[in-house]
Amino acid sequence: MTFSIPPDMQYSKSHEWVLVDSNTALIGITDFAQDELGDIVFIELPSIGEILTKNQIFGLVESIKAVSDLYAPLSGTILDINPTLETEPEQVNNDPYDSGWMLKIELKDLSEIKTLLTADEYGDQTS
């Protein structure tokens, strides 16, 4: 089975994706991650304004069979959360890179970006 790994995004080893746009970033979980979890039925996200530190647990994804923590791939302040996921968590299964986005953050330390995996590197990890 092959999974979608958009080349314009960067990735964490814990299966979050990051789309950087100057000093902000969108964050979600990868196609591989949503497939591993199966039907997602509940997503708990932090509040706008909260400050995340790289690698801290920022929320959780609950599927029928399991609960998984979400890890901040970068440090920053939460500018926005995807309000749709409260009522339609399945958007993460349906479209993990677009309508299934989770957070938008203002980056605290741009040098952290280079710690992320490229699409190729992430592909090697999941293949």
Next chain:
Amino acid sequence: MFGDMNHFRSNSSNWFFRTQTYKRDNAHIYLLAMIPRLSPLTPFHEQMGAKFTTFGGWKMPIRFGSIIEEHHCVRTSVGKFDVSHMGQIFLDGNDAEYLTNKLVSNNVTRLKDNQAQYAMITDHQGVILDDTLVYRNSSDSFMFIPNAGHDEEMFLRWTHFRDEWNLDVTIKNSTSEIAMFAIQGPIAVDSIEALSSDTLSDLKRFTTTVTTIAGITCTVSRTGYTGEDGFELLLSSSDAVTLWKSLNFPSCGLGSRDTLRTEMGFLLSGQDFNHQTNPRNPFEAGVDFTVDLNQDFIGRDALLGLNPEELAFNFIGFSLPGRSIPRPGSAISNEAGEQIGLVTSGTLSPTLNIPIGLGYVPPSYSSIGDPLQISIRNSLKPAMICSTPFINL
């Protein structure tokens, strides 16, 4: 008709069965080596992209696609499950009935030929070791279905007491030679009947017949674990792939089997009771109807000494508002926040779209509508006791 289950055997002479008495299934080899046991369909499931779990020592598909979609298939039309992890122990001989009746909580003497009965297997303290369906094949021929990972244990238990009591019973663990499918859903019976030369829709609940399904000889049992109508099919492992491919219904995994049975409030062996980690007697587990105290079975004396009105715990169903899913092992608290019990099963009900769970609380907290709190990730979530089944079929 159940005598036709001889198609699983190559010989029926007494001499043959005597020599077979000590032929054990190879389950112990797998247990020692910690290698998962495989369904005859495992390679085929792998090709189909199933996701797997290890359950009772077996590597089995947990889902083929979406658990929720598989669940809805079974509630609205039909789905097929590979349940080859279920055990099959055959008992033949003059004392087959006596031995079985001594080792299960129900009364197998009431079974007519080709009938099945749900029963508990209890220890001397009345604690459940496993739950099972006992099938009577003929007057001196029985089969029972232990749960995944219990076949060798139950084979040894029956053998031990057979030898201790010097009984005439041949005991054979055929788990590795038999595949088992569950075909469940409102159109399951019609769908299977269409593949058989026999009329199957008039087969009564908890009875069996032998017929061919898509050309494959099967024992067909009108039983299941989903709450829906349907059949369980027993067939030779060597025919498993052929028949599975002929059953043109959606494949369902153990994930939806679990959500379906949880909606019904059915016990899961090893989880809703577990001899080591969650010891329960049949009264606590809410399966009083499987206990015939007029029969002298192992565990009866202990159960006779219990007053069902004075149990420490009752098995209950509960639901939660919100979306947090209760998981096995979560604490159940009363309104004051004092822990009073434990969750043993929990899921999001795909039918109701709310979190539901099963667990044990003291009788004083176990009335329908009583408020509870469930500990989910270090916070207490309000819950309410519900009647089970959670759904009306």
